[in-house]
Amino acid sequence: MVGSNNNPDAKAFRITPPRWLLAELTYACPLQCPYCSNPVDYAKYPSELSTDDWKRVLTEARKMGAVQLGFSGGEPLTRKDLVELVKHARELGYYSNLITSGYGLTEEKIIQLKEAGLDHIQVSIQASTQELNDHIAGTTSFHHKKEVAHLVKKHGYPMVLCVVIHRENIHQMPQILAMAEELGADYLELANTQYYGWAHTNRDLLLPTKAQFEQAEQIAQAFKEKVAGKMKIYYVVPDYYEDRPKACMNGWGTTFLTIAPDGVALPCHSARDLPGLDCPNVNDYGIQEIWRDSKAFNFFRGFEWMKEPCRSCDEKEKDFGGCRCQAYLLTGDMYMADPVCSKSPEHAVIQQAIDSAGANASLATNEKPLVFRNSKNSKAMSLVDGKGV
Amino acid sequence: MQPIKFSPTHRLQWEEAQQKYVILYPEGMVELNQSSAEILLCCDGNRNLAQIVNELEQKFATTGLTNDITAFLEVALQNGWIQQ
Ligand code: SF4
Numbered sequence: 248m249v250g251s252n253n254n255p256d257a258k259a260f261r262i263t264p265p266r267w268l269l270a271e272l273t274y275a276c277p278l279q280c281p282y283c284s285n286p287v288d289y290a291k292y293p294s295e296l297s298t299d300d301w302k303r304v305l306t307e308a309r310k311m312g313a314v315q316l317g318f319s320g321g322e323p324l325t326r327k328d329l330v331e332l333v334k335h336a337r338e339l340g341y342y343s344n345l346i347t348s349g350y351g352l353t354e355e356k357i358i359q360l361k362e363a364g365l366d367h368i369q370v371s372i373q374a375s376t377q378e379l380n381d382h383i384a385g386t387t388s389f390h391h392k393k394e395v396a397h398l399v400k401k402h403g404y405p406m407v408l409c410v411v412i413h414r415e416n417i418h419q420m421p422q423i424l425a426m427a428e429e430l431g432a433d434y435l436e437l438a439n440t441q442y443y444g445w446a447h448t449n450r451d452l453l454l455p456t457k458a459q460f461e462q463a464e465q466i467a468q469a470f471k472e473k474v475a476g477k478m479k480i481y482y483v484v485p486d487y488y489e490d491r492p493k494a495c496m497n498g499w500g501t502t503f504l505t506i507a508p509d510g511v512a513l514p515c516h517s518a519r520d521l522p523g524l525d526c527p528n529v530n531d532y533g534i535q536e537i538w539r540d541s542k543a544f545n546f547f548r549g550f551e552w553m554k555e556p557c558r559s560c561d562e563k564e565k566d567f568g569g570c571r572c573q574a575y576l577l578t579g580d581m582y583m584a585d586p587v588c589s590k591s592p593e594h595a596v597i598q599q600a601i602d603s604a605g606a607n608a609s610l611a612t613n614e615k616p617l618v619f620r621n622s623k624n625s626k627a628m629s630l631v632d633g634k635g636v
Numbered sequence: 637m638q639p640i641k642f643s644p645t646h647r648l649q650w651e652e653a654q655q656k657y658v659i660l661y662p663e664g665m666v667e668l669n670q671s672s673a674e675i676l677l678c679c680d681g682n683r684n685l686a687q688i689v690n691e692l693e694q695k696f697a698t699t700g701l702t703n704d705i706t707a708f709l710e711v712a713l714q715n716g717w718i719q720q
């Protein structure tokens with residue numbers, strides 16, 4: 248792994264090939280989740296790669312060694328060529344995953360995708376009750392999602408259920424777990440909201456209190472032990488309540504390759520917001536050139552870019568200084584230690600965010616409404632320069 | 637003894653780029669060394685433990701593999717890679 252080689256010259260690192268490819272097929276989505284990780288100004292990028300472009304991207308990345316493939320979006324089911332792309336991916340030997348809201352997924356489509364060689368389907372559900380699910384999704388979708396979960400299971404896919412956790416649904420943790428059990432989930436992803444994109448815009452309304460988080464974590468932990476061997480739980484921690492940052496992307500440009508709907512290649516799905524990276528487009532360059540030689544993918548490879556306290560920190564090979572996008576979003580400096588880290592001189596911004604969310608906890612929803620993810624709001628936010636908040 | 641079968645919800649596959657077999661499943665990948673891969677390739681739903689041991693001992697012209705293979709298959713069962 249790149250991170251284990253402490254060489255000051257980024258170019259001298261042995262560049263590892265990508266293993267995971269995230270194909271964001273489209274920004275179109277019938278849902279409007281206020282925590283969506285798509286860029287808030289996605290309306291600025293309406294163009295989409297053609298079927299042939301995607302096939303070429305899949306072929307080239309596979310040749311380099313990518314093997315895990317996620318079809319995501321937006322809602323990937325809105326692409327008419329999804330079955331064709333799945334088939335192509337299977338022929339290349341990818342292990343492919345459809346990351347979907349389930350909206351628009353029929354039994355016929357599930358069968359077609361299976362025949363085309365799709366390996367698994369990850370269905371997201373917003374809450375354990377119809378009222379809250381439909382409110383958060385901004386769309387009536389609860390019953391259909393449950394139906395889809397049953398069909399996924401019925402047709403022999405491993406069933407992966409994903410629930411994004413935040414202040415509006417965290418109190419439902421016991422019911423969410425019961426729902427996962429009832430639906431026969433093989434994998435349950437409990438993803439505490441990560442505050443980028445729309446979630447950052449809505450952070451005051453989404454960030455739970457520490458007490459809420461700790462209680463929910465305890466419940467999830469007990470459940471994990473109870474279902475061990477039957478259901479696998481992936482628990483994504485809310486890093487605002489940690490004192491060390493996550494090892495973002497397993498190290499920049501080491502493992503993950505994201506391709507945005509318009510063909511821009513990203514070292515992480517928020518990287519398009521970082522200044523001066525000049526993220527390359529697959530319309531202009533081959534995947535190998537992008538991965539090995541582009542400025543963007545080499546920008547934070549290795550350790551040479553680091554400032555203090557990361558530069559001389561003995562934990563830098565563990566967390567790579569945390570997330571670059573979070574450093575930029577919260578401190579305005581993308582070379583800074585991730586402010587989640589208690590060693591960061593900017594760590595106080597995290598407590599400020601927690602306090603601000605706490606102060607907003609008692610507000611009625613009409614006093615400070617959630618900003619839903621839709622093109623009207625995105626167009627409005629595209630007009631605001633910079634970070635779009 | 638029951639025949640052992642590789643899990644239908646996992647995939648065992650040779651990776652040219654890595655020059656090794658891997659197990660693929662939702663959100664994960666396990667890289668296998670050669671002996672683990674040899675054992676799992678025998679889990680085709682037709683052979684039981686004794687037959688797998690027998691086959692591999694013959695293939696590698698050796699004896700006394702029972703304990704190692706049994707231990708590995710227990711791990712594989714716990715991880716859901718195989719079914720009995
Ligand atoms: S998070 Fe919600 S709004 Fe965003 S792409 Fe997924 S389903 Fe659509």
Ligand code: SF4
Nearest residue numbers: 557560562563568588
């Ligand atoms: S100072 Fe930097 S490298 Fe050290 S633990 Fe904090 S974020 Fe990681």
